[in-house]
Amino acid sequence: MKKARDPRILANITVGFALFTIILILLAGRVLAGVDVFAHGEVYQGRSFMVFISETSDTPTLESVRDASLVFDGKKIAFYPYEKGMRAIVGCEPEKKPGEYPIEVKYTDNGGKVNLREISIMVSPKTYPKVSFWLIPSKKKLLAPALVDDEWGQIEKKLLDESPAKLWYGFYLRPVPGITTMPFGTREFVNGKPRSRHRGQDFRAQTGTPVAAAHNGKVVIAQFFKAFGGTVVIDHGQGINTLYFHLSKIIAHPGQEVKKGDRIGLAGSTGIASGPHLHWGMSVHDVRVDPMQWVETVIP
Ligand SMILES: [Zn+2]
Incomplete structure (x- = not known):
């Protein structure tokens, strides 16, 4: 009759796998810098909004993120250092039709890899007056x-x-x-x-x-x-x-x-x-x- 697997071996395998996973996560954190890209969810026609590149992990590695830019409404806009991350300020034309629009974000991470992220922004309608003179x-x-x-x-x-x-x-x-x-x-x-x-x-x-x-x-x-x-x-x-x-x-x-x-x-x-x-x-x-x-x- 076949004997059941020794529970001690099973425990060792489990601990080993967990350690391996933790090491992988730590390495990934170093290479990918745990970067998050986000914008305000909404902007009114004719107003300004901000897009951020920020750190998601506790290890501050973002200073090596560089050459960050975004494209909104066909225009390329630069990011600049802001607090522990980077920020871009974007202007929305008053004529921009209300709706959801993509923002293409591009940056080089500390591993030298060029990253592309797509986020979106909701343009909400704003009523502007009319005048004749x-x-x-x-x-x-x-x-x-x-x-x-x-x-x-x-x-x-x-x-x-x-x-x-x-x-x-x-x-x-x-x-x-x-x-x-x-x-x-x-x-x-x-x-x-x-x-x-x-x-x-x-x-x-x-x-x-x-x-x-x-x-x-x-x-x-x-x-x-x-x-x-x-x-x-x-x-x-x-x-x-x-x-x-x-x-x-x-x-x-x-x-x-x-x-x-x-x-x-x-x-x-x-x-x-x-x-x-x-x-x-x-x-x-x-x-x-x-x-x-x-x-x-x-x-x-
Ligand atoms: Zn005027």
Whole structure:
């Protein structure tokens, strides 16, 4: 009669297998860095959201994750170091149709392997107002698309030139105290004809009202344009810029490092403007987003 297997041998086999498994898990942890990729589940049209690459294990190995980028809406966006991981800030166009969209994330891990991950984001609808206004004929000719495109091209070049250092922290400052006269995302009808959406926040501001830098940064544009008038653009780092249009006087100069609240110019109605106001814009990797989100909530 066959004897049953010695229970001691069985126990040894079980312990051996368990040890082997633990060693495998530890090795895998070292090589794969226990990386997790995730985004906020939802973003409203015209707003900003964040995507993170973070550590899932207790062993901090993420510093060796490099060359991280993502593609959303056909645009490649860089990640930058953030706390113990990496982060990308993404702007959602106000015209983006509501629905679920893929985000393709690519990074090189500490084993030198290029990893691809696909996550998704839900774009939720946001209602923006409509407004009609009239421009005086002398300024109407400034609406020539070629002129606007040419001037915008000069500004856009600076928006695309990203600097890795993050110069802001916490809430952004509303640059003038006046009430909002036209919110971000408003559909404009000029002299009865539909134009693109309003890509900034307009505040009531008499000519000569001091305009403050919304946060710490470096001035990359400080000059007069025909369409945008007196213009200042501040680079806050990592692809985030704020824009100030229609200034009557420019105080800041290109290359200047400004602190949150510093006076950068005086409000006015230069360029295409139906009256004195400040047009304040926010650019996230060259996508104009709702700047008030950055005032009302912290994007750290
Ligand atoms: Zn405006």
